[in-house]
Amino acid sequence: MSEDAYLGLQGIDAGYSRTKVLESIDLSIGKGEFVALLGASGCGKTTLLRTIAGFAFPSAGRIHVGGRDVTRLPPDKRGMAMVFQSYALWPHMTAARNIGYGLRLKGWRREAIAARVAEMEALLGLEGLGGRKPSELSGGQRQRVALGRALAVDPDILLLDEPLSNLDARIRLTVRHEIRALQQRLGITTIHVTHDREEAMVMADRIVILDKGRIAQLGTPQDIYTRPASAFVAAFMGAENVIHLDASCSGHRVDIAAGPLNRAASLLLDRPAPPSGKIEARFRSERLQLRPLDEKRPDDANAVDLIGRIEAVVYPGGEWRHTVRIGEGSVLVDGPEALPPGSDVLVRVPTSGLFLFAAPACAPAGTPPSAADERSPVRERLIA
Missing domain, CATH: 3.40.50.300 (P-loop containing nucleotide triphosphate hydrolases)
Known part of the structure; x- marks a missing residue:
């Protein structure tokens, strides 16, 4: 006390x-x-x-x-x-x-x-x-x-x-x-x-x-x-979007391996990184960038790019809210424009809005896409 x-x-x-x-x-x-x-x-x-x-x-x-x-x-x-x-x-x-x-x-x-x-x-x-x-x-x-x-x-x-x-x-x-x-x-x-x-x-x-x-x-x-x-605290404070990734971490640096859900990325955090291995990445629905998957990728190393497909779009006010399927899970992404359901998209999560933690022992190193997913030519080309 x-x-x-x-x-x-x-x-x-x-x-x-x-x-x-x-x-x-x-x-x-x-x-x-x-x-x-x-x-x-x-x-x-x-x-x-x-x-x-x-x-x-x-x-x-x-x-x-x-x-x-x-x-x-x-x-x-x-x-x-x-x-x-x-x-x-x-x-x-x-x-x-x-x-x-x-x-x-x-x-x-x-x-x-x-x-x-x-x-x-x-x-x-x-x-x-x-x-x-x-x-x-x-x-x-x-x-x-x-x-x-x-x-x-x-x-x-x-x-x-x-x-x-x-x-x-x-x-x-x-x-x-x-x-x-x-x-x-x-x-x-x-x-x-x-x-x-x-x-x-x-x-x-x-x-x-x-x-x-x-x-x-x-x-x-x-x-x-x-x-x-x-x-737990991140989720309670609104960072309910979650995905599991493979990463090599040292000090404040995080190197994320490419996978079926994401592009490779090298991040520099303003806090100590979690241990290397499976990590749990959490983020909120706002402050994200959502763009068609085949659009030219801007040069920005300070972000994680996730690959998904839009399942649904609603308008709660202010911005359009997209439900984006990434592998077997889904995340919510707010954006100024509505992208049509079925579109292959890139979800860009800036490091400033990304919270990284050691993943639970039972968590996969990245949830693979469902076997029922259609694989579009654009998706196949960009995740190769």
Whole structure:
């Protein structure tokens, strides 16, 4: 744990009954920092948040807040407040009474509660809505009431358990920017659980990616997006296109052998190369070049050329999205123009958008084309 950490987790193991959900979690969060816990369903992110909050106790490890050990303290003694995914508002209470609920439990006087509730309503844009019950509010307004209830008690740490998942896409875009702006204005330490990659990217100072109860990577949004530490992280951050190749690697240099799926290439990376042998190449659908296979190849050694055939083309907006079959698999490639299905094409992947890792032991050194594939004269000539 870092010495300047405001919230520190050391060696946290946690689970339910005999099922271990979290294993060896070490995490340091600075005061005023916004950290997103990101991962697929079942990775342990909500369990980690509940363990921090005190709704679940770890089977091993320690939790410190401001130098104070809170590992075995109940939730109300930790100086934290939580906004739940369902908001958990009392349906029979007005918005104002919901916001002031925690203050009443603390024994505040009625006048002080009213003043604090009015402050929260002004802060969150809820003026004039205090007399309404949750059923009379929109989803975004209910989310603000839940946030107001959490902030009213002036917590040291704010915990958010997927609070935007129940909102429609348009409102979610607005509310997540509002929460981030509010967090920065108040300077409150915040931990936000989400499975939405873009949500984590635009809201958090740092992102913790969890995989099967362990931290797969921790870093700034830019670091994780541009320098994923593993094939899992690369895939989770959008590099879902994958192909296996043969390569000879030394230092930052990667020499890729020609094969039925690709041309030979020599690359110079801005990071250490993986071990020689079978490598797993991952890349996103954007920032690629897609051209007919028989078109003259430009001189550019800083890219990998893959050989494929277009299976389908759709228009999701902005650019055309092509499904390109490469061997027995397929990749998605975005481009400004639609190329017809059945076309033999060259997919050019620039080194800046290519993520290389040692391939799993069971992975082939390159998936050969299906025996059912037709071999066009152009393809035969260019891969020879």
